[in-house]
Amino acid sequence: MKNIRTCIGLLLVGAVSMASVSKPEQPLFRKVGDQGARAMEVSKQGPDSSRFTYQTLVSGLDEPMEMAILPNYDLVVAERKGAVRYFNNATKELSTIAQFNVFSGIEDGLLGVAADPDFKNNHWIYFYYGIAGDRHVSQLARFELNGQNLDQSSRKVLLEVPTQRKYCCHSAGYLTFDSDGLLYLSIGDNTNAEEIEGHNPTDERPGHELADDQGATANSNDFRGKILRIKPKADGAYSIPDGNLFPKDGSAGKPEILAMGLRNPFRISVDPKTKYVYWGDVGPDTEIPASEGKLSYDEINQARKPGFFGYPYFLGDNEVFPDYNFETKKEGPGKDPKRPINDSPNNTGVKELPPAQPAFIWYGKVPSKKWPLVGKGGASAMAGPVYYSDLYPNSPYKLPDYYNGKLFIFEWIRKWIMAVTMDSNGNYVNMEPFLPQLKVVAPMDMQIAPDGAVYLLAYGTNWFARNTDSGIIRVEYSEGNRNPVAALKTSKTIGSAPFTVTLSAKGSKDYDPGDKLSYEWKVGDKKLTGQELIHTFTKAGTYNIVLTVSDQNGGKGTATAEIKVGNTPPDVKIATKANRSFYWDNTTLDYQVKVADKEDGKIDPENVNVSFNYLPFGKDLAGALTSAGESDLRFAATQKLYATLDCKACHTMETKSIGPALKEISKKYMGKEDAEATLSRKIITGGSGNWGTYPMPPHADLPEKDASDIAAYILSLAQKQTKTPLANTIKLTEHEGKGNEGAYVLLAAYTDKGANGIEPIKSSSHIVLKNPLIQLEDYQEGNVGVVIATQNTGFISYIANITNGKYVRFNAIDLTHITGIRMRVQEQGAGGTIELRQGAKDGPLLGEIDVPAGKVQDPKTDWKDVLLKVNPVSGTHDLFFVFKNPETKSPLFHIDHMYFQK
Numbered sequence: 001m002k003n004i005r006t007c008i009g010l011l012l013v014g015a016v017s018m019a020s021v022s023k024p025e026q027p028l029f030r031k032v033g034d035q036g037a038r039a040m041e042v043s044k045q046g047p048d049s050s051r052f053t054y055q056t057l058v059s060g061l062d063e064p065m066e067m068a069i070l071p072n073y074d075l076v077v078a079e080r081k082g083a084v085r086y087f088n089n090a091t092k093e094l095s096t097i098a099q100f101n102v103f104s105g106i107e108d109g110l111l112g113v114a115a116d117p118d119f120k121n122n123h124w125i126y127f128y129y130g131i132a133g134d135r136h137v138s139q140l141a142r143f144e145l146n147g148q149n150l151d152q153s154s155r156k157v158l159l160e161v162p163t164q165r166k167y168c169c170h171s172a173g174y175l176t177f178d179s180d181g182l183l184y185l186s187i188g189d190n191t192n193a194e195e196i197e198g199h200n201p202t203d204e205r206p207g208h209e210l211a212d213d214q215g216a217t218a219n220s221n222d223f224r225g226k227i228l229r230i231k232p233k234a235d236g237a238y239s240i241p242d243g244n245l246f247p248k249d250g251s252a253g254k255p256e257i258l259a260m261g262l263r264n265p266f267r268i269s270v271d272p273k274t275k276y277v278y279w280g281d282v283g284p285d286t287e288i289p290a291s292e293g294k295l296s297y298d299e300i301n302q303a304r305k306p307g308f309f310g311y312p313y314f315l316g317d318n319e320v321f322p323d324y325n326f327e328t329k330k331e332g333p334g335k336d337p338k339r340p341i342n343d344s345p346n347n348t349g350v351k352e353l354p355p356a357q358p359a360f361i362w363y364g365k366v367p368s369k370k371w372p373l374v375g376k377g378g379a380s381a382m383a384g385p386v387y388y389s390d391l392y393p394n395s396p397y398k399l400p401d402y403y404n405g406k407l408f409i410f411e412w413i414r415k416w417i418m419a420v421t422m423d424s425n426g427n428y429v430n431m432e433p434f435l436p437q438l439k440v441v442a443p444m445d446m447q448i449a450p451d452g453a454v455y456l457l458a459y460g461t462n463w464f465a466r467n468t469d470s471g472i473i474r475v476e477y478s479e480g481n482r483n484p485v486a487a488l489k490t491s492k493t494i495g496s497a498p499f500t501v502t503l504s505a506k507g508s509k510d511y512d513p514g515d516k517l518s519y520e521w522k523v524g525d526k527k528l529t530g531q532e533l534i535h536t537f538t539k540a541g542t543y544n545i546v547l548t549v550s551d552q553n554g555g556k557g558t559a560t561a562e563i564k565v566g567n568t569p570p571d572v573k574i575a576t577k578a579n580r581s582f583y584w585d586n587t588t589l590d591y592q593v594k595v596a597d598k599e600d601g602k603i604d605p606e607n608v609n610v611s612f613n614y615l616p617f618g619k620d621l622a623g624a625l626t627s628a629g630e631s632d633l634r635f636a637a638t639q640k641l642y643a644t645l646d647c648k649a650c651h652t653m654e655t656k657s658i659g660p661a662l663k664e665i666s667k668k669y670m671g672k673e674d675a676e677a678t679l680s681r682k683i684i685t686g687g688s689g690n691w692g693t694y695p696m697p698p699h700a701d702l703p704e705k706d707a708s709d710i711a712a713y714i715l716s717l718a719q720k721q722t723k724t725p726l727a728n729t730i731k732l733t734e735h736e737g738k739g740n741e742g743a744y745v746l747l748a749a750y751t752d753k754g755a756n757g758i759e760p761i762k763s764s765s766h767i768v769l770k771n772p773l774i775q776l777e778d779y780q781e782g783n784v785g786v787v788i789a790t791q792n793t794g795f796i797s798y799i800a801n802i803t804n805g806k807y808v809r810f811n812a813i814d815l816t817h818i819t820g821i822r823m824r825v826q827e828q829g830a831g832g833t834i835e836l837r838q839g840a841k842d843g844p845l846l847g848e849i850d851v852p853a854g855k856v857q858d859p860k861t862d863w864k865d866v867l868l869k870v871n872p873v874s875g876t877h878d879l880f881f882v883f884k885n886p887e888t889k890s891p892l893f894h895i896d897h898m899y900f901q902k
Helices: 035-045 621-628 633-644 662-669 675-685 704-716
Strands: 052-059 064-069 075-079 083-088 093-099 110-115 124-130 137-146 149-162 172-177 183-187 226-232 257-260 265-270 277-281 298-303 323-325 330-332 361-363 381-386 407-411 416-422 428-433 443-448 454-458 471-477 499-504 517-523 526-529 532-537 541-551 556-565 571-575 587-596 608-615 727-732 743-751 762-770 773-775 785-787 798-800 807-814 820-826 832-838 845-851 864-869 876-884 894-901
Touching: 052 075, 052 083, 052 556, 064 172, 064 443, 064 454, 064 471, 075 110, 075 124, 083 110, 093 149, 124 172, 149 226, 172 265, 183 265, 257 277, 257 298, 277 407, 298 381, 381 443, 407 443, 499 556, 526 532, 571 743, 571 762, 587 608, 587 743, 587 762, 662 675, 662 704, 675 704, 820 845
Parallel strands: 064 110, 110 172, 265 381
Antiparallel strands: 052 471, 064 075, 075 083, 083 093, 110 124, 124 137, 137 149, 172 183, 183 226, 226 257, 265 277, 277 298, 277 381, 298 361, 323 330, 381 407, 407 416, 416 428, 443 454, 454 471, 499 532, 517 526, 517 541, 541 556, 571 587, 587 727, 608 743, 743 762, 773 894, 785 798, 798 894, 807 876, 820 864, 820 894, 832 845, 832 876, 845 864
C-alpha cells in the first residue's frame, strides 16, 4: 500500500451511473450489416459509449485490496484486515470464506490475491499478507480453494519478506501472473518517509536506518521496493526463471528481483504478448525544484527488461535528487544515472547499480505540460492491463478493436482511467480518457475477464473503513445486441418484520430500438417476475435482491440490492406552531423534538442531538444538510467544499494520516492569535515542517474566502459544543442586518442501538427558515424566460416572456400564518392574471391578482408591488403560479420577486 495521500483509495461510480449510461444524441456509428466496416469505423473514431453497460456485482466491502477472477466468473476478494470474500456469480451472493490472522498496522494486512493460471485443474490460489505476531514478515502463500472452501491445511509458504513495522509506509503487495505462468509480486519500499526534511529518504545517520531507502529499494539484497518474478512449483516451492536482474546463484543480489529502485509499485500488469511489465509508482513529496514543479512525480513505468528504475536517486525522466547530508543540512551533487553508486552504510548488496531507467509517464502536483490530461493536485498512479483483441476471439463482451494494443492506466485521487496508445515498439504515442462517463473515484484494481468484460474494484470513500460505496463493477461492451441496463429501486431498505417493500425495475433500459424486456427477481430464496412487485419479509435477517432484466435476443443485465429486516429506523419529529419555511423580524420559533424507536423503547434525551444555527447562505441547504452529519451546521457548506478538494487524501478527522488529523490541527491552533489567517495562508501556499516532513501541496487556485472558510471550519472542531435542548422558544434576531440569503436551521438526529442483528440506524429531521423574499427566477420548474441582471436592467434579474398558460413552480412552501404574497411586477405588456394554485397547475385556487396592461418609461425603475391575497391554508405544499390571459398571445408582464407576509 501507499501513503494515505496516495494509496488504498477507492473507485466508485455513483449509484445511478452504475445502472445507466447517457446515450449520445449523435452515435458514432449505426447498425450496419458489415461488421468489418463497423470495426474500421470504430477504430477511427472510438466506440459508441452507449455500447458499454455496467453492473454493480458487490458493494459494502471492508478495505478491498485485490480481486481474483475464477474460471467460472466467481470472484475472490482480499480485504486488508484479513477477510477473504467470495462472490458467487451464479447466485450473485457474497460470503466470507476465511479470515487470516494478519498484522494490519500502517498499511500492511492481506494485500494480494491471484488464482493460478491452471486453477480449473489444480485449485491453487495465492495470497500475500503480513502475518500477525512478533515476527515482522509478510508471506506469499498458496492454498487450495475447492468451491468456497479455502483449505487452511493446504497452506504452502513460498516466500517470506522481512519488513519493519515501526514507521509507515508503502507495502504494495499486488500479485499477477503472465501468460507463461510466471508469478509477479510487487513490494513497497517500507521506509520511514516522514523525517526526510523535504528530500528523498537517504538518511545515513546512525539510528536512522529506517529512513534510508538505500538499505531497501536500492539494496540488491532486500526484497522491498521491488517487483519479484518467480515460477511456482507443484511442491509449494518456486524456481527462478531466466532473465531476472541478478544471477540465479544470488551472488549479486536476490535472484527473484525483476525490477528495483521502486517506491510503491502499488498496481502492476504484464503485457501478454511483449511481456513488458507496467506499474504505477506512487511518488514522494519533496521540496526539490524540478522541470514541472517539484521532484514529487508519480510514475507509470514500463520494464522492457529487468533493471534499476531510479529511486531514491532519480525520478521521472531521470531527474536527479541532490545528495542531501542530513547531519550538516547541506546539498551536494547527486548520483550519475548512467552509473549510480549505492555507498550507504545500510546497503548490504552491490554498490554499483545498473543504469537508471527513466519513467514511461510521469507527472507532479502542478499541471503537466507533457501530459496535460492527467490533471493536477494529489496523485496516485496505477497501471492496468494491456488489451489485445485477438486474445478474445469469441468473447461476447470484448472491447472494440479501437483499444487493441493499448495500456490502461488509472488514478485514485484524480478520478480517471486513461487508454494509452503505443507504437509497435512500445513507445508512448498518446493517451485519452476511457469511459469518462463513469466518473471514477479511484479504482483499486482493474482486470479483463476471459469473456472480455472489464472488472473494476472499488475501495470506498473513507480510509481504513468498511464503505457502502466500495465494491466491484463489471463493464460490458457489445457490438451487436446490447445487454439491457438493469435499474433496481426499492421503496425501503430497512425495517422491522413483517417488512413490506416495493421493488421496481421501471428505470431499466435497452439501447437497441424495439427490444422488449422481461424482469426476473431473486428475493432471498424466491423467484418472482414483473417490472414492479410488492414483497413482505416475515423474518429478521439480511436479504440479497437480484434483478435480472432480459431482452428477446438473450441479452441480460443485473442489479442487486440488500434489504435488512429486524430494526425499524427511529422516528424523529419536530413539532412547532411557527411557519416552517420563513422567518420575519421580531418573531420567535417554538419547537419540541420528539423521538420514538420501536426496538429501543424509552429514549434517553442525552442521546438525541439537536442543533440550531443561523447560516449566512441559503440556496444550497439540502446539500449542506447532507454533508453536515453530526457536525456544526455553520460549516455545512464548507464541509461540502472540503469534500471536493484533495485534502481528504492527507487528513482524516480523528487519526494521523500522511498529514495530521483535522482535530489535532484544531487543538494546536485553538486560541492563537491570527490562527485563521495562518491556516488560510497555508492552505493556499502549502508548506512543510510543522507536522513532519511531508509537505502540504499548495492550492493556489482556491479563492481566499474559501481557504478562510476551511480554516474556520478546522478551528471549530476543537470547540466544545453546548447541548441544545429538545424543546425551546427562540427569538430570531441573528439575521438582522445580514441581507436576504441567510437561513435558520434546526436539526434533530438520533441513532438507535441496533436490533436483531441489524446495525444501528440514524434518522433526522430539520426545519429550515429562509427570508420570505423569493426571487421568481429561482423557481424549481417552469416555462417562462429569465432576464439576467445587467446594467441595462438596473442589475435586476426577473422572469419575462410570460404568455397565457405559462407557469412557475416552487416546492414545499409552508403557508401556515401566510395572509398574502406581495408580487413586484412591471406592467410591460398585455396584462393578465396571476393565479396561485396548490399542488398542480390546475390544483385548488388559493388566490389571484390582476395585473393591468401597460408600457413602462424606464425599465430599470418602473416596478410596482401588488398584493395577492392568500386563502387561509396550513401545511407545506408545492405552489404553482399560473399566468392567464386567453385573449392574447402577447407577453403579459414581468415579475421580479415575491414576499410572503403574515
